[in-house]
Amino acid sequence: MKVDQIAGALGADVTEIDISAPLTDTQLNAIKVALWQHGVLAFRNQIMSPAQQLSFVKQFGEIHYHPHVKGLPEQPEVMEILKREEDLHNFGSGWHTDQMFTPKPANYTCLYAKELPDTGGDTLFACMRNGFRTLSPAMQKLAQTLETENRSFAAQLSGRNQTSAGYFGTGMRTKEATADETLIKHPVVRKHPETGDPVLYVGLHSIRLAGFTEDESKPLLDFWKTHLVQPENTARLRWQPETLAIWDNRLVLHNAINDYPGKRRRMHRITVAGAATQRWTA
Numbered sequence: 001m002k003v004d005q006i007a008g009a010l011g012a013d014v015t016e017i018d019i020s021a022p023l024t025d026t027q028l029n030a031i032k033v034a035l036w037q038h039g040v041l042a043f044r045n046q047i048m049s050p051a052q053q054l055s056f057v058k059q060f061g062e063i064h065y066h067p068h069v070k071g072l073p074e075q076p077e078v079m080e081i082l083k084r085e086e087d088l089h090n091f092g093s094g095w096h097t098d099q100m101f102t103p104k105p106a107n108y109t110c111l112y113a114k115e116l117p118d119t120g121g122d123t124l125f126a127c128m129r130n131g132f133r134t135l136s137p138a139m140q141k142l143a144q145t146l147e148t149e150n151r152s153f154a155a156q157l158s159g160r161n162q163t164s165a166g167y168f169g170t171g172m173r174t175k176e177a178t179a180d181e182t183l184i185k186h187p188v189v190r191k192h193p194e195t196g197d198p199v200l201y202v203g204l205h206s207i208r209l210a211g212f213t214e215d216e217s218k219p220l221l222d223f224w225k226t227h228l229v230q231p232e233n234t235a236r237l238r239w240q241p242e243t244l245a246i247w248d249n250r251l252v253l254h255n256a257i258n259d260y261p262g263k264r265r266r267m268h269r270i271t272v273a274g275a276a277t278q279r280w281t282a
């Protein structure tokens with residue numbers, strides 16, 4: 001297995017390994033260590049059926065089922081993320097980490113490229129570990145004392161009298177969320193359970209700070225969200241046919257770029273269930 005870093009902050013291409021077959025313990029451990037180091041790994045030239053993708057992902061933990069998007073009829077663990085030619089919006093745009101709006105956010109997400117536009121459709125990633133490290137000591141200390149309150153984007157749309165079906169496109173098998181969906185609290189500075197590192201755990205789903213109004217919360221949340229996605233803290237994954245990517249939602253934010261109007265993009269996604277978040281303290 002060869003691992004080539006793609007940007008200074010995070011991300012790596014992985015070659016010289018076939019992940020369509022079961023991994024050895026040595027291979028799996030090497031992948032996990034690389035994932036905790038780089039945040040997102042892209043495996044090129046992998047020919048995989050939905051069942052093979054599921055077998056690969058199961059080696060990382062139990063499968064998580066998205067509360068607002070249905071899986072494939074023949075393989076319900078696999079979400080098909082589809083933007084058709086007529087769709088204006090795409091699923092996964094905006095800087096976020098998966099399932100932050102649940103009490104036990106997803107550990108990992110695995111995405112496999114089935115159909116791609118000839119240009120565009122890349123995914124951006126940002127490192128939440130670097131995001132915390134590059135805060136001032138005073139801001140680090142403040143952030144450790146606070147929690148965010150989080151709600152799904154589908155519920156946020158419902159609160160604006162919009163439907164997720166209309167926003168995510170005609171090809172997505174979505175289930176509507178209510179505007180009064182329960183707010184879920186997470187520490188602003190989260191402890192990565194494997195490495196023990198602190199991460200600045202803030203994204204699209206974070207609508208306010210616990211105990212604060214939205215107006216009071218906005219300056220801090222806006223600052224953190226902007227700080228996390230500075231160019232030097234990001235990497236760009238350029239998709240190729242038969243690329244499979246896996247990323248650590250406890251370490252990185254991602255943003256699916258909607259820059260391919262009138263073109264089709266189809267991906268298969270599986271997520272790995274996670275655990276309750278832990279606060280990091282110095």
